[in-house]
Amino acid sequence: MREITYRQALNEALAEEIERDPNVFLMGEEVAEYQGAYKVSAGLLERFGPRRIIDTPISENGFAGLGIGAAMVGLRPIIEFMTFSFSLVAFDQVVNNAPNMFMMSGGQFNIPITFRGPNGPAHQLGATHSHATENLYASVPGLKVCTPATPRDAKGLLKSAVRDDNPVLVLEAELLYSSKGMVEPPDEELLIPLGKAEVKREGGDVTVICYAQTVSIALKVAAQLEEEDISAEIIDLRSIKPLDEKAIFDSVAKTHRVVIVEQDHPFCGVGAEICYRIQKNIFDELDAPVLRVSQEDIPMPYNEHLEHAVLPNADKLVAAVKQVCYA
Amino acid sequence: MREITYRQALNEALAEEIERDPNVFLMGEEVAEYQGAYKVSAGLLERFGPRRIIDTPISENGFAGLGIGAAMVGLRPIIEFMTFSFSLVAFDQVVNNAPNMFMMSGGQFNIPITFRGPNGPAHQLGATHSHATENLYASVPGLKVCTPATPRDAKGLLKSAVRDDNPVLVLEAELLYSSKGMVEPPDEELLIPLGKAEVKREGGDVTVICYAQTVSIALKVAAQLEEEDISAEIIDLRSIKPLDEKAIFDSVAKTHRVVIVEQDHPFCGVGAEICYRIQKNIFDELDAPVLRVSQEDIPMPYNEHLEHAVLPNADKLVAAVKQVCYA
């Protein structure tokens, strides 16, 4: 194991998969000559050349569709959205063509494509540039959605996504790109299965479910709660869809209390689905209502303090945990 | 009161609002000369002329944006999507420009626009043409979403939507256009407030929450359950956002059992949000887990029987109700 950044981890995953499989290529805005808007694809053009690392015009709908068409004949495109806020102009391609093709064609055409890029609010980018899209895409049948929180998961999930024979969205996070973590050495094949959550911290009093940018909040809060004798079990979903129900239910059966901390909007957010499944399947295990901490149901303001007030944060999580624990 | 169709009711609402306010106009594909793909705008071109009733090319993103721009300077566009499945190519305009403008401009530009058209599965249209978009749009801050189930609600909600100073989506249903119901005479102003649900049927054993196409299923099932001595209270949400929490909580406080029957996909669907709010706010009132009947998490197949299997239906609802009642 060595310590690398989330950005480096993604870069390694890309390089390894492009190296391994001649059908894999990377396409998107500024991914080649510019080395990626966030430098995730740094060095790849030099190493693999313009046939495999392809710059596009600002045409998300067009190159997302191009990738899906190429996938129909067996290529395995990795399509980078500079951010998933810009995937909204390609929404029809991602939610209609990619996930429906296999059904509509009677099983003749599966679409082995990966859509990846930073998702969710970064820092003061304003309403149009801060979209957290996980709940939107997870609601679409035929798509898979993962949300790595660590360099190790970023590498392992992206590699699994590229090898998956279905459309997979890898929702990264701009604010995590420079974060560091331990990752297996390059010579060790690292594949993190889609649909498997990870218990980041064992605890007995409350289950805190998190993913992506909210994992660090949860871990921070857990440490803080420890001092107040509240033992929180932290579950990093890693994948939103498929959802690892077993990991969630096992933990809740132990703690009987749940808080979900998510980065999307509250209305029909990821936490709502998880809450539904928990109460449906293990209703009697719940000693308190499931609570959620998410963004407020407000378009993102630019001002830093107002943005902070809209985002999920440690204070809100602490309050929610105490509420379920002392309920 | 007289009996008219859902289609006629919408047509009256359009005519009355266009007549009332010179800033209101109707724009969309085939709305003028063709009288509407589903004839909802029949007669309007003849009556109001091409300045107010405007045909467009097949450019949803373009004319949705045109409407938003026109709304910035005080016009009140009614934009028809031939179906909301086609709104997905205009997704960015609807979820980015319309609802964010008021916030981004510091309150200078509200967007008084109405997006309307049939939503949800019709009959054997296949995966790309059967989208139920209510959960997608309801998750976006700044939008309002209503889903009329009756001619009266169709007229009253559409008129309220046109008069609302914010972007409102009126999600109609192709399969309801020819359904009939009693509606106030044209000379009586009919406005149904956004965000107010309606108790369609009183009952004491279980609350069945429904909207749009699922209301008729719920009422049919309620009658059937009556014979088995299960008294179901039927609540038609009418609006998804704002959501009428009070109507829901009042009913659940009485019945202590809930089934939500929705037409969207299960993952992060409307029912998930409602379930979350119920258990969060009146956890102790629940004698059984909240259950949902929705589409299966499967792209819509063309075959009639398979489509039926994917859709919510009476049998599934009956089973769910019995499960919560005998839980």
Place this chain on the structure above:
Amino acid sequence: MQPVEQRDEVEMLSLMLLIRRFEERASQQYQAQKIGGFCHLYIGQEAVVAGAIAAVRPDDYVITAYRDHGHALARGTSVNACMAELFGKETGCSRGLGGSMHFFDKRHNMYGGHAIVAAHVPLGVGLAFAIKYRGEDRVTLCFFGDGAINQGSFHEALNLAALYRLPIIFICENNLFAMGTSVKRSTSLKQIVDRAEGYDIPGEIVDGMNFREVRDKVADVAESIRKESHPAFLEVRTYRYRGHSMSDPASYRTKDELEKYRLDDPIIRLRAQLTREGKLTNEQFDQLDKRAKEAVLASVKFAEESAELPVEKLHDYVYFNGAMS
């Protein structure tokens, strides 16, 4: 000049007859409610797909919109598989899961059948991208209607195809109407082909009622593309005799206009050409037509007798490699 592989013209005439009879029968079966959903007939436009397919090879890629029955039949999908698809049966070309608007046939390089206007044009560009990526000797035929050219995806796709110089022929089947909207009411241009200039893509106008002209033009372009990869645009002028879909009375056009085009019928025209040249007798033509009608009739029986995909199997069509947890 001559097409790469000139297919026998009589054979192509019988294909056009097969498409015509198939559509007539589909219309009748739709009215008998054996067919559900939307159903868009190709009657009147047969020479477009017949001519284009006659000019290319079986391993070239074909993709089109929802008015796709003719394209599948031209590609070689069996009439049985096509009719069974309309009936929603497991023996259909999309196992009854796609329906009229979503005909797919991998074996015959038919990549659909796509129902969101113009959303398949980027897919076609992707097919062409794969050809160039792999250095294959193929061409992609991407068909779409006149109504598709005002969609953003059309625009982005054409620019990408031109920028990457991909081997694709954009074939705009200009039948003058998008539902009830005539081209002049949808498009700010005197002629559609001019839009290709905005991407520096060579464009030509083709008489879509003339099988030979379509075939030869497509053959020319295909040959040039095989020599050195590039996109091309053909505005093929044609006409649909029926309404937009089964539910459209097409009252937005005059009987005279329709009659004018009927007189120019592509089947009559090719038949006349062949007869004049002594390549086809009336008896032979009647034989071809009889065979087409019989094949279509048989396909109805086949479709009726075929089974539907069992509900339990539906989950296998959500994700490749079995259902998900």
Place this chain on the structure above:
Amino acid sequence: MQPVEQRDEVEMLSLMLLIRRFEERASQQYQAQKIGGFCHLYIGQEAVVAGAIAAVRPDDYVITAYRDHGHALARGTSVNACMAELFGKETGCSRGLGGSMHFFDKRHNMYGGHAIVAAHVPLGVGLAFAIKYRGEDRVTLCFFGDGAINQGSFHEALNLAALYRLPIIFICENNLFAMGTSVKRSTSLKQIVDRAEGYDIPGEIVDGMNFREVRDKVADVAESIRKESHPAFLEVRTYRYRGHSMSDPASYRTKDELEKYRLDDPIIRLRAQLTREGKLTNEQFDQLDKRAKEAVLASVKFAEESAELPVEKLHDYVYFNGAMS
């Protein structure tokens, strides 16, 4: 011919100086972390917006993309309101809720400041639609970058504007790059202006480093539009001296290229023209520059001392007419 209302050129020169000094100061304040998010500077392009605004009236509509500081200042938004917006203060032109990419000023007919590439072009068409709908004597100026022309929304918007003959001038600020992508790598055309032909919209190329040429061309087109409503397209050739945004070192271009354009600096050029014509002395120029610098410096003080919108008030900005249940 002469513009409708020729604004005093010295006044416009001082506007260009104000924009230049504002951007330089914004850059410095950004590095000092007084400004957050993305920040795109307009330095080098001043003559484009100055020329265009000089040619139109205060009640004409203006809309642009995210590189919008210059457009707001040219429109008449106070330098204080602009700087305060960057600082996220309630006194900002968007109350600190929009930030650098979302400058709005209703009173001065500045309709944003839009950050999704090309997504504001349909909005501009909507503004023009409203003008025609109401029969007003106005024109819409819709600015966008060279990178925007390959987005579907650009395509749909231009076709709609041409189809409905709306009073709008599409002003493509061609600064040769979209982030690190040069026009020739993004667009399958020799020159951008040719794309307008694909919509039958008249187009012209304008030297964006020459204030007078921009002003006169925009004035001509605006006059023609006021006579009889129609869309027009101007490819205005310009150059941005800085990186795409504050985080971009712009290593994709050579120092020489940059220097070449700096020699053609729009401010130096207009100054020289005015001096040559005896309309401006060096002392006067220095005065203008001094005033610009002072105004910008004062705006920083103003922004620093301004308050932020209180959190409790945020809910008032979600829905007009108060928050929702």
